[in-house]
Amino acid sequence: MRIALVVPPWGPDDIRAKDTRGISGCWPTPGLQYIAAVLRDRGHQVKFLEGFFYTNETMRQMVSDFKAEAVGVYVISLLWEQAATFITDVKTDNPEIFSFIGGHGATAMPDRLMAECPALDVIVTGEGEITTGELIDAVAEGKDISGISGLLYRNDQGEVVNTGKRPMIQDLDTLPFPAVELCEIERYWPSFEQVSTVPAMQMLASRGCDGSCIYCYKMYGRHIRLRDPVKIVDEIESYVKNYGVREIKFWDEHFTYDHEHVYRFCEEMITRNVNVRWWVSCRADSVDKRLLRAMKAAGCWCINYGVESGVQKNLDTLLKFETIDRIRLAVKLTHSVGIKTHTTYIFGIPGETFEEGIQTIDFAKELGSFTVEFFPITPFPGTPLYKGVMQGKFGKMSESLDDQGMLLDRPCFVPFSMTADDIMELRRLAYIRYFLRPAFVAYRLKNLMSPFQLRAMFHGAWSLLQMVGEQIDKLVKPKG
Numbered sequence: 001m002r003i004a005l006v007v008p009p010w011g012p013d014d015i016r017a018k019d020t021r022g023i024s025g026c027w028p029t030p031g032l033q034y035i036a037a038v039l040r041d042r043g044h045q046v047k048f049l050e051g052f053f054y055t056n057e058t059m060r061q062m063v064s065d066f067k068a069e070a071v072g073v074y075v076i077s078l079l080w081e082q083a084a085t086f087i088t089d090v091k092t093d094n095p096e097i098f099s100f101i102g103g104h105g106a107t108a109m110p111d112r113l114m115a116e117c118p119a120l121d122v123i124v125t126g127e128g129e130i131t132t133g134e135l136i137d138a139v140a141e142g143k144d145i146s147g148i149s150g151l152l153y154r155n156d157q158g159e160v161v162n163t164g165k166r167p168m169i170q171d172l173d174t175l176p177f178p179a180v181e182l183c184e185i186e187r188y189w190p191s192f193e194q195v196s197t198v199p200a201m202q203m204l205a206s207r208g209c210d211g212s213c214i215y216c217y218k219m220y221g222r223h224i225r226l227r228d229p230v231k232i233v234d235e236i237e238s239y240v241k242n243y244g245v246r247e248i249k250f251w252d253e254h255f256t257y258d259h260e261h262v263y264r265f266c267e268e269m270i271t272r273n274v275n276v277r278w279w280v281s282c283r284a285d286s287v288d289k290r291l292l293r294a295m296k297a298a299g300c301w302c303i304n305y306g307v308e309s310g311v312q313k314n315l316d317t318l319l320k321f322e323t324i325d326r327i328r329l330a331v332k333l334t335h336s337v338g339i340k341t342h343t344t345y346i347f348g349i350p351g352e353t354f355e356e357g358i359q360t361i362d363f364a365k366e367l368g369s370f371t372v373e374f375f376p377i378t379p380f381p382g383t384p385l386y387k388g389v390m391q392g393k394f395g396k397m398s399e400s401l402d403d404q405g406m407l408l409d410r411p412c413f414v415p416f417s418m419t420a421d422d423i424m425e426l427r428r429l430a431y432i433r434y435f436l437r438p439a440f441v442a443y444r445l446k447n448l449m450s451p452f453q454l455r456a457m458f459h460g461a462w463s464l465l466q467m468v469g470e471q472i473d474k475l476v477k478p479k480g
């Protein structure tokens with residue numbers, strides 16, 4: 001079957017606030033690359049269309065030119081409107097085409113999306129590889145799909161049928177590597193804050209996280225599945241060989257969950273002399289000095305800790321199960337072995353006050369990470385936070401899916417304890433107070449790792465200038 005796999009048309013304007021659009025980039029969607037690989041291996045012809053590169057009109061034309069018999073679209077809540085328009089347009093052009101979607105947004109609110117888009121035939125919920133493989137084989141052969149678990153579809157009476165949950169894939173090593181070769185890989189570039197150099201590639205060494213943070217949408221549940229370290233390094237080597245990759249960004253939710261797994265991966269990297277830098281996200285309570293030393297020796301240059309708040313009460317509200325002291329220790333240990341840190345923070349936690357937000361900024365400065373990001377908290381569908389907000393707890397939220405981005409000009413959620421202006425001001429103050437410190441600028445310049453990072457600094461400086469302008473504007477404008 002001929003299948004177009006599509007990221008709907010989008011641009012920095014859709015997902016970023018005005019002041020940080022300059023640092024925006026685009027990675028290929030890993031989930032869609034996995035789906036593409038599985039369909040390719042089952043003998044289907046796949047075309048990967050990236051909405052960051054093309055307009056809706058161009059992509060419609062490309063689907064027709066490819067004579068696609070099926071179109072599969074990646075859906076996150078924020079970009080649903082673009083996805084629905086695209087599916088509707090494609091179905092108008094080719095009424096016979098089979099349309100299906102998958103991804104986080106699709107899984108979190110399938111009934112709503114089915115109702116809102118009559119041109120949509122099927123939703124694949126949850127982990128998509130096996131379900132999509134079976135679905136497309138069945139559609140290609142004109143077979144019944146009611147026995148395939150993990151689907152929502154419309155029956156002959158137009159009623160939506162849910163075929164039930166599909167169990168997770170137990171052995172991730174049975175999956176092919178993501179079909180990077182089907183993407184226009186040379187046209188992608190990462191956001192500036194996300195890597196130290198290019199070419200860079202993204203990867204996953206595991207799926208799942210055993211944490212319970214209320215704002216996090218955990219499609220893979222609390223059970224963590226790990227890939228064989230030998231296979232992980234095979235995949236890295238293939239990127240080095242085929243694309244000259246110099247850095248890997250791991251998107252794992254909890255990379256250091258199993259220390260033995262990390263040691264085996266590090267050993268493999270060292271034994272095979274793989275010379276790439278890598279970047280991972282870890283929970284602060286899951287690292288120790290021995291582990292960090294091994295990671296450093298194997299090429300890890302930066303660890304992302306989701307700190308979120310500098311106030312214990314707010315960490316407790318989020319059900320982070322971390323302490324301020326443990327976070328402090330983790331960052332200190334990481335720096336002591338020569339690994340840099342990227343720390344992320346959120347404002348607008350239920351019950352948080354403006355003054356507590358200022359304490360978070362002070363804590364960020366104390367930790368002294370190489371890079372930082374500050375976000376307004378965003379209740380994504382499917383999270384405990386979202387459920388609570390919908391029940392009228394915690395605060396007020398915009399109903400439009402368009403507003404559900406962590407980086408937009410206005411927060412989509414405002415807790416009862418703050419105003420929207422407070423949240424945006426905290427975000428501005430955080431960046432200004434963090435970056436406009438001579439000692440910090442000197443640290444960044446002394447630690448420049450590539451021309452890419454120098455460019456990143458220029459773009460960062462431009463973002464900062466805009467924030468300073470916005471802040472001055474706010475101070476001189478009368479309230480009202």
Ligand code: B12
Pocket residue numbers: 010015016026027028029030031032034035072073074075076077078079100101102103104105108124126127128129132204215216217219251252253380381382404405406407408
């Ligand atoms: C990597 C990542 C990114 C990367 C790459 C994004 C990209 N283009 O894919 C970057 C940093 C660029 C990014 C950006 C954003 N992201 Co992001 N990101 C992730 C992250 C950490 C991992 C996703 C991943 O690759 N997982 C591994 C793959 C294998 O799993 P998967 O994506 O779930 O795919 C499987 C299934 O979903 C399904 N599937 C997926 N797509 C499709 C398509 C079809 C047709 C089918 C049938 C099945 C299917 O099958 C796949 C294989 O099993 C998740 C959080 C998480 N831990 O999952 C957030 C996450 C997906 N991101 C999120 C958001 C909001 C964003 C942004 C909007 C941020 C913002 N500005 O506000 C932007 C949007 C950019 C964009 N256009 O996609 C939210 C989505 C929430 C929601 N309910 O929709 C998540 C869940 C994080 C969160 N806050 O909880 N993100």
Ligand code: SF4
Pocket residue numbers: 209210211212213216217218253254283306
């Ligand atoms: S530790 Fe990270 S991935 Fe795990 S539940 Fe919390 S936010 Fe989600």
